[in-house]
Amino acid sequence: MGVVKIMLDAEYREFLAKLKSLRLSRLAEVLDAELKRAVEANLSYLDFLRCLVDRELEHRQAKAVQTRFKKSRMPAVKTLESFDFSFQPSLNPQKIWELAELRFLRQHENVLFLGPPGVGKTHLALALGFKACQAGYKVLFTTLSEMAAALHAARADGSHMSALKTYVAPDLLIIDEMGYLPVEAHVANYFFQIVARRYERGSIIITSNKSFSDWGQMLGDPVLAGAVLDRLLHHSTVITINGPSYRLRNRSKTGEPKTETSPSSVVTKSGEFT
Numbered sequence: 001m002g003v004v005k006i007m008l009d010a011e012y013r014e015f016l017a018k019l020k021s022l023r024l025s026r027l028a029e030v031l032d033a034e035l036k037r038a039v040e041a042n043l044s045y046l047d048f049l050r051c052l053v054d055r056e057l058e059h060r061q062a063k064a065v066q067t068r069f070k071k072s073r074m075p076a077v078k079t080l081e082s083f084d085f086s087f088q089p090s091l092n093p094q095k096i097w098e099l100a101e102l103r104f105l106r107q108h109e110n111v112l113f114l115g116p117p118g119v120g121k122t123h124l125a126l127a128l129g130f131k132a133c134q135a136g137y138k139v140l141f142t143t144l145s146e147m148a149a150a151l152h153a154a155r156a157d158g159s160h161m162s163a164l165k166t167y168v169a170p171d172l173l174i175i176d177e178m179g180y181l182p183v184e185a186h187v188a189n190y191f192f193q194i195v196a197r198r199y200e201r202g203s204i205i206i207t208s209n210k211s212f213s214d215w216g217q218m219l220g221d222p223v224l225a226g227a228v229l230d231r232l233l234h235h236s237t238v239i240t241i242n243g244p245s246y247r248l249r250n251r252s253k254t255g256e257p258k259t260e261t262s263p264s265s266v267v268t269k270s271g272e273f274t
C-alpha cells in the first residue's frame with residue numbers, strides 16, 4: 001500500500017475523481033484492492049496497468065450486455081445450461097448448441113420453434129436471444145399479439161413507419177407465441193412487410209404452437225401467409241419439439257388434475273401438427 005500512503009488523502013480523492021471524470025469509475029472502485037494485490041504479487045508496472053484495464057473492460061462489457069438485455073424486452077434470462085435436454089428427447093441437443101454459436105445470426109437466417117405448450121419453445125428462444133445480447137447483437141423480443149397491438153396503435157396515430165422500423169432494425173427479432181390469436185388484415189400486411197424487409201438482412205426467431213397450414217387462417221389470407229412462409233423458411237432451421245409439457249412434469253407423476261392443455265397434437269417432420 002506504499003503508493004497510496006505516499007499520496008495524501010486529499011490527493012488520492014482528487015485522483016479518484018479524475019478517474020471518474022474519465023469515465024473510469026470501475027477502475028476507481030477497484031483501485032485500492034488492485035494496488036494491494038499488485039504490491040503483494042510484486043507485479044510489474046505493465047502487468048498492473050493491464051490488470052486495471054482488464055477490470056474496467058470486463059465491467060463495461062457486462063454493463064453493455066445488461067443494457068442490451070434490458071432494451072431487448074426479453075421477459076427473463078433463460079440459458080441452455082439450465083435447459084434439461086433429457087426431459088425432451090425429441091430435441092437434438094447438438095442442433096441447439098450449434099444454434100447457440102449464432103452462425104444463423106451472422107448469416108441472417110431464421111429459427112422456428114414449433115410444438116405444443118410447455119415444451120420449452122420460449123425458453124430456447126430466450127436462451128438464444130441472451131447469447132445474442134452477450135455477443136453484442138441488438139435483440140428485440142415481442143409476442144405476435146403485442147406486435148399486433150403496437151402496429152394497430154401506430155396506424156391510428158400515423159406512426160406506422162417508425163413502428164415498422166422498430167421491428168426491422170434489430171439484428172434479431174424474436175416473435176413469441178405466433179398463433180394464439182388471429183390478426184387483423186392490416187396487421188397481417190405489416191407483418192409481411194417486416195418479414196420481407198428482414199429477409200436475408202436480419203434473423204427472426206419464431207415460436208408457435210400452430211402448424212404452417214394454419215398460418216393462412218391466422219394471418220387471414222392464405223396467399224399472404226404463403227408469401228410470408230416462403231421468405232421465413234428459405235434460410236431457416238425448423239425445430240419441432242414433440243414431447244411432454246415441462247410445466248406439467250410433476251403433476252403427471254402425482255396424477256393431479258392438469259390445468260393446462262396437454263400436448264394432444266403430433267408434429268410431423270415438416271413441422272405440421274396432425
Ligand code: ADP
Nearest residue numbers: 082083084087117118119120121122123246247
Ligand atoms: P413453451 O414456450 O413451449 O410453451 P416455455 O419455454 O415457456 O414453453 O416453458 C415453460 C416453463 O418450463 C419455463 O419456465 C421454462 O423455463 C421451463 N422449461 C421448459 N422446458 C424445460 C426444460 N427441458 N428444462 C428446463 N426448464 C424447462
Ligand code: MG
Nearest residue numbers: 121122177207
Ligand atoms: Mg411460449
